[in-house]
Amino acid sequence: MTWETRVKAVAVFVSVVAILVGGWQYLQTQKINAARPYLEKKLEWCEEAVRITSKLAVMREENFRSEAEFWQLYWGVMGLTENADVTRAMVAYGKELNEKTEGASEPDFDPTSALGLTGLSLDLAHACRGELANEWSPHWRN
Numbered sequence: 001m002t003w004e005t006r007v008k009a010v011a012v013f014v015s016v017v018a019i020l021v022g023g024w025q026y027l028q029t030q031k032i033n034a035a036r037p038y039l040e041k042k043l044e045w046c047e048e049a050v051r052i053t054s055k056l057a058v059m060r061e062e063n064f065r066s067e068a069e070f071w072q073l074y075w076g077v078m079g080l081t082e083n084a085d086v087t088r089a090m091v092a093y094g095k096e097l098n099e100k101t102e103g104a105s106e107p108d109f110d111p112t113s114a115l116g117l118t119g120l121s122l123d124l125a126h127a128c129r130g131e132l133a134n135e136w137s138p139h140w141r142n
Contacts, residue, residue: 032136035135038081039132039135039136041081042081042132042135043132043136045073045077045078045081046081046086046128046131046132047128048069048073049070049073049078049090049124049128050121050124050125050128052066052069052070052073053070053093053117053120053121053124054118054121054122054125056070056097056117056121057117057118057120057121067097067101070093070094070097071094074090074094078090082131083131083134085127085130085131086124086127086128086131088127089120089123089124089126089127089128090124092120092123093117093120093121093123093124096116096117096120097117100116100117
């Protein structure tokens with residue numbers, strides 16, 4: 001095999017690899033674009049769950065309305081979209097919320113006395129970020 005033939009073979013090999021890598025990247029982009037409407041809704045619902053759980057964990061006013069919103073998400077759209085990590089985080093938060101609000105009947109119930117809710121809210125945020133990173137971009141893990 002001559003030097004010229006080897007160079008041509010390497011050029012063909014590099015071209016084939018470039019075409020394959022380009023095709024793979026194109027397919028990955030198309031896969032994300034096809035799932036984009038679902039992923040955007042999922043992102044909205046995760047943001048809403050994190051917003052409500054953090055609000056319940058640190059605010060005194062409007063906690064009963066926020067609690068109802070949490071349970072709406074819990075029994076509704078989150079069950080539609082969540083994976084195992086988010087499910088575990090939602091269930092843990094729900095259990096803690098039930099324990100902390102049992103017997104609380106006045107609107108001035110102070111969820112900040114339940115330090116567990118703040119940590120569980122953060123756990124939910126991290127679980128949502130991890131799940132969305134799996135589906136959108138690994139860069140979200142950082």
